[in-house]
Amino acid sequence: MAKLSRFLLLTFLFLIVFSLSSPAFAKKPSPRPITDVEIKEKKSACYADIESGLWGPRCRSSVIEKENCALQCLSPQCYDLIYGGDPLEEGEKDYIRGQEFKYCQHKLSLGESLDGVKGSFDY
Secondary structure (H helix, E strand, O other), rough: OOOHHHHHHHHHHHHHHHHHHHHHHOOOOOOOOHHHHHHHHHHHHHHHHHHHOOHHHHOOOHHHHHHHHHHHHHHHHHHHHHHHOOOOOOOOOOOOHHHHHHHHHHHHHHHOOOOOOOOOOOO
């Protein structure tokens, strides 16, 4: 029974991801950049999904795992670009990558190229 439930959950998640990535559901770039309020609203929805278990137990295992999952949820493309090979670690406060992530979302919302986003805030 547990295997069937797990299979159904994974199938459901796959269908959601597949349908949202389909060109028919692709969101067209907006004529204005995403606002801080919109980002906060989306991130709150991501946290709710994580808490409900949609992202699996790993995402609820620690505060930092929850944050990494929330960033992936918020913008998979920006997360892969900025944090992909080096996720946040316990106790880490990475303001530079945080600014790069926000800048990435801004450019993505305008439909602009993400070239040059990574490393754009290095001091």
